[in-house]
Amino acid sequence: MKLTPLQREFVLHFGEMGSRWGINRTVGQIYAALFLSEEPLNADELVERVGVSRSNVSMGLKELQAWRLVRLKHKPGDRRDYFTTPDDIWEIVRTLIDERKKREIDPTLTKLRELQMEAGDEPGDQHAQAKMAEMLELIELLTRWYDDMNKLETERLVNLLSVGSKISGVVGKAGKIIPLPSMAKKQKKSKAKKG
Amino acid sequence: MKLTPLQREFVLHFGEMGSRWGINRTVGQIYAALFLSEEPLNADELVERVGVSRSNVSMGLKELQAWRLVRLKHKPGDRRDYFTTPDDIWEIVRTLIDERKKREIDPTLTKLRELQMEAGDEPGDQHAQAKMAEMLELIELLTRWYDDMNKLETERLVNLLSVGSKISGVVGKAGKIIPLPSMAKKQKKSKAKKG
DNA sequence: CGTAATTTTCAGAAATTTCTGAAATATCGA
DNA sequence: TCGATATTTCAGAAATTTCTGAAAATTACG
Numbered sequence: 234m235k236l237t238p239l240q241r242e243f244v245l246h247f248g249e250m251g252s253r254w255g256i257n258r259t260v261g262q263i264y265a266a267l268f269l270s271e272e273p274l275n276a277d278e279l280v281e282r283v284g285v286s287r288s289n290v291s292m293g294l295k296e297l298q299a300w301r302l303v304r305l306k307h308k309p310g311d312r313r314d315y316f317t318t319p320d321d322i323w324e325i326v327r328t329l330i331d332e333r334k335k336r337e338i339d340p341t342l343t344k345l346r347e348l349q350m351e352a353g354d355e356p357g358d359q360h361a362q363a364k365m366a367e368m369l370e371l372i373e374l375l376t377r378w379y380d381d382m383n384k385l386e387t388e389r390l391v392n393l394l395s396v397g398s399k400i401s402g403v404v405g406k407a408g409k410i411i412p413l414p415s416m417a418k419k420q421k422k423s424k425a426k427k428g
Numbered sequence: 429m430k431l432t433p434l435q436r437e438f439v440l441h442f443g444e445m446g447s448r449w450g451i452n453r454t455v456g457q458i459y460a461a462l463f464l465s466e467e468p469l470n471a472d473e474l475v476e477r478v479g480v481s482r483s484n485v486s487m488g489l490k491e492l493q494a495w496r497l498v499r500l501k502h503k504p505g506d507r508r509d510y511f512t513t514p515d516d517i518w519e520i521v522r523t524l525i526d527e528r529k530k531r532e533i534d535p536t537l538t539k540l541r542e543l544q545m546e547a548g549d550e551p552g553d554q555h556a557q558a559k560m561a562e563m564l565e566l567i568e569l570l571t572r573w574y575d576d577m578n579k580l581e582t583e584r585l586v587n588l589l590s591v592g593s594k595i596s597g598v599v600g601k602a603g604k605i606i607p608l609p610s611m612a613k614k615q616k617k618s619k620a621k622k623g
Numbered sequence: 624c625g626t627a628a629t630t631t632t633c634a635g636a637a638a639t640t641t642c643t644g645a646a647a648t649a650t651c652g653a
Numbered sequence: 654t655c656g657a658t659a660t661t662t663c664a665g666a667a668a669t670t671t672c673t674g675a676a677a678a679t680t681a682c683g
Contacts, residue, residue, distance in 0.1 A: 239547055239550065242543060243556070243560065246535075250532070250536060253531055259672080269555070270555075277629095287673090288674075292632090312680075312681060313630090322562055340441075340445065344438075348438060353434075357432050358432050358434050364463060374586070375521075381592035381593040381594075382593050384593060392596075397572065397576035398576045400599065401580055401588050404591055481643050484641080484642055509659085
């Protein structure tokens with residue numbers, strides 16, 4: 234693996250984490266190597282840096298493209314494919330969350346709606362139907378919120394994240410946005426009940 | 429598998445999704461069966477409903493306990509262990525996110541801090557160090573936000589999620605919370621740029 | 624075209640994860 | 654203590670996933 238010790242450690246870490254993130258070790262390592270590289274890399278350079286077979290790199294890149302986590306580049310007078318990660322790290326986060334939502338949430342959302350349609354009136358299913366409805370409602374709330382936040386430009390999103398739950402003082406128990414003219418100047422101390 | 433067709437389909441779906449969620453099929457199925465059940469279930473009842481070996485159920489329950497996703501109950505005059513999922517579905521969501529954060533984010537946070545300490549001044553690491561710093565900063569922002577939101581009581585959290593990005597009109601570009609006295613009555617239309 | 628460079632595919636090997644039955648361990652109450 | 658009941662452990666089997674080298678397919682350009 235032709236990398237500095239620092240970079241090697243980062244790449245190996247991403248490899249180890251890969252399986253927890255739903256990708257495999259090699260894919261994690263390839264991604265990490267691309268993320269750190271100043272220049273776009275071609276498949277052979279990745280073979281060198283990550284130390285796996287050429288075919289494995291090919292499959293890994295294919296998977297990263299399916300995740301939309303890498304982009305293809307070309308250098309003039311060189312017909313090999315070069316790959317990079319997006320420059321804007323927030324774009325990476327957005328893509329990551331989008332794709333995980335697509336893989337981990339959406340199928341269940343679809344299934345729950347499907348089951349709700351199919352569901353009959355078996356007395357033995359009363360409670361189960363209620364639980365499924367509750368789960369469906371929760372997922373719908375969360376995905377609506379996510380779709381909503383996803384529309385924000387990055388700058389506003391970062392502001393909103395930075396402000397965090399402080400903003401909750403502006404939202405009443407009933408869920409209405411209420412004006413608190415004094416809010417901007419002095420932060421009211423211990424306004425909310427302790428969590 | 430001794431379940432109604434509706435429940436069977438739900439349980440099988442959770443099994444299929446399991447691997448995407450970083451747990452295995454059996455664990456997903458056990459969880460689903462517990463989630464749907466009105467009554468706490470013991471291991472033998474789960475064997476019956478899920479249709480795997482007794483030892484597999486035992487291991488699955490152990491894993492679900494490690495995830496803090498099930499709780500142990502006891503019935504008077506019965507010394508078998510019974511299991512349930514929490515009644516409050518929001519508690520489930522919180523636990524799920526906590527545990528995934530612990531497994532998927534925290535180790536990387538730790539590693540990045542570690543690498544930042546170790547890092548020397550190799551000229552070949554200039555760019556890589558900057559990228560790692562950027563990633564660290566981003567993860568720290570997100571986890572601070574998460575810790576902050578996590579402190580909210582559920583009712584306020586749900587309100588905040590329901591309001592979604594509408595609240596962003598209250599946060600200025602500079603990130604300060606600015607009072608908008610007219611906000612409560614009429615929702616200003618198309619205040620924010622279209623995403 | 625033809626051919627050299629490059630990428631992809633894929634069958635089987637290797638590695639890893641999951642699952643089981645049998646044995647070991649733990650717990651309760653007589 | 655003993656024995657009945659319940660749970661856990663674990664070695665090996667089964668299933669799944671990952672990885673590789675070799676072959677096939679694709680592409681660019683003379």
